[in-house]
Amino acid sequence: xxxxxxxxxxxxVIEQVIDQETVVQVLARTAGTPAACPQCGQLSDxxxxxxxxxxxxxxxxxxxxxxxxxxxRLVCAAASCSQRTxxxxxxxxxxxxxxxxxxxxxxxxxxxxxxxxxxxxAVLLRLGVRISRSTVLRVLMAIPIPxxxxxxxxxxxAFALRRGRRYATLLLDAVTHGRVDVLPDRKAETLAxxxxxxxxxxxxxRDGSAADAIRDGASHAMQVSDRWHLWNNLAKAVExxxxxxSGCWQHGPPRPDRPLDERTRQRHAAVHALLxxxxxxxxxxxxxxxxxxxRQTLCPRRLRRGPAAPAALPRNTGRPVPRPPxxxxxxxxxxxxxxxxxxxxxxxxxxxxxxxxxxxxIRAARTPxxxxxxPAPGS
Numbered sequence: 001x002x003x004x005x006x007x008x009x010x011x012x013v014i015e016q017v018i019d020q021e022t023v024v025q026v027l028a029r030t031a032g033t034p035a036a037c038p039q040c041g042q043l044s045d046x047x048x049x050x051x052x053x054x055x056x057x058x059x060x061x062x063x064x065x066x067x068x069x070x071x072x073r074l075v076c077a078a079a080s081c082s083q084r085t086x087x088x089x090x091x092x093x094x095x096x097x098x099x100x101x102x103x104x105x106x107x108x109x110x111x112x113x114x115x116x117x118x119x120x121x122a123v124l125l126r127l128g129v130r131i132s133r134s135t136v137l138r139v140l141m142a143i144p145i146p147x148x149x150x151x152x153x154x155x156x157x158a159f160a161l162r163r164g165r166r167y168a169t170l171l172l173d174a175v176t177h178g179r180v181d182v183l184p185d186r187k188a189e190t191l192a193x194x195x196x197x198x199x200x201x202x203x204x205x206r207d208g209s210a211a212d213a214i215r216d217g218a219s220h221a222m223q224v225s226d227r228w229h230l231w232n233n234l235a236k237a238v239e240x241x242x243x244x245x246s247g248c249w250q251h252g253p254p255r256p257d258r259p260l261d262e263r264t265r266q267r268h269a270a271v272h273a274l275l276x277x278x279x280x281x282x283x284x285x286x287x288x289x290x291x292x293x294x295r296q297t298l299c300p301r302r303l304r305r306g307p308a309a310p311a312a313l314p315r316n317t318g319r320p321v322p323r324p325p326x327x328x329x330x331x332x333x334x335x336x337x338x339x340x341x342x343x344x345x346x347x348x349x350x351x352x353x354x355x356x357x358x359x360x361x362i363r364a365a366r367t368p369x370x371x372x373x374x375p376a377p378g379s
Contacts, residue, residue: 008057008103011092012069022128024063029070035088037076046075048085055094057101059128067101069093104129105139112140150180150198155205155226156214158186174205192217208233 002014012028034045050070057065073087094101100108108131111120117133117140124131153174160167169183169191183190191210195201195217204214204221207229214223274284 039083042078044077049073150200154201188213
């Protein structure tokens with residue numbers, strides 16, 4: 001009956017089973033057969049001492065199982081052996097230095113492949129196995145990777161482990177979409193060396209960066225561009241061509257005038273009239289109403305270009321002109337230029353000097369009663 005409940009302990013002699021509510025403890029010992037020395041391989045049954053080894057086994061009824069195994073320390077029978085004593089092992093039950101049985105390790109490994117660390121530890125806790133997520137990940141990393149032959153249709157793609165610093169190359173089976181191997185970098189020499197070791201690949205689906213490596217490592221293989229990279233490269237080429245010929249569209253039919261164009265011409269005439277009188281650029285911006293919302297598109301330097309000012313007209317970018325946010329209701333504003341209110345606050349209004357897109361440094365010509373902007377959080 002006990003052997004049917006604990007089939008993994010068939011290589012031991014079970015002496016007692018103790019129910020401890022949440023845990024089932026099994027007291028067992030080895031069969032007492034001669035054991036081989038790990039150094040010289042000589043069989044020996046000469047007893048030196050006893051040791052207790054504690055192992056976690058598969059749960060039973062939602063409760064964890066702890067196996068307390070008494071093992072022997074034997075004396076090597078070979079006089080020339082450098083290892084005088086050794087502890088016998090139970091290879092059918094557990095590996096050396098491991099605190100879990102092979103059956104429990106296999107269960108943890110299967111859950112780690114599917115659910116990874118934290119979720120796997122939560123599922124095992126529901127089954128009665130108390131284990132940390134770090135242990136689940138260590139068991140996952142210890143699983144040996146099977147050596148599978150290279151597929152006939154191979155897919156090659158590079159991905160970033162840390163964008164801009166570290167990259168790797170992923171090799172997939174283009175038919176089954178299964179992972180074949182992961183190369184430590186994306187160098188052409190590494191991929192070419194892998195292809196020389198696996199000449200089974202007949203068709204290689206790749207992006208544009210792996211052409212030379214495939215040609216060097218598998219010259220017999222047919223290179224095929226995958227659909228995503230094909231469309232992506234085509235879109236980039238079309239975009240580059242359109243940008244290169246964007247200047248040719250300026251010779252098309254003239255667009256109709258808009259109200260903004262007329263206002264720009266009026267401001268251009270006003271600025272030139274003030275410039276002819278010897279007024280500076282900053283003073284020209286005030287009567288022309290060139291506030292902060294126009295300093296990027298209609299600055300005095302742009303309005304000085306020629307009498308017709310074709311370059312002063314704003315570009316049709318399709319984006320609205322940014323405007324300063326309105327003050328919240330009930331908030332105080334700056335004092336006006338009133339002698340009764342104290343000194344003139346305007347010198348404090350021109351400390352910041354934003355830079356226009358054309359390179360002109362313009363001081364913000366706000367009106368005296370313009371609202372004060374609240375600084376951004378963390379600035």
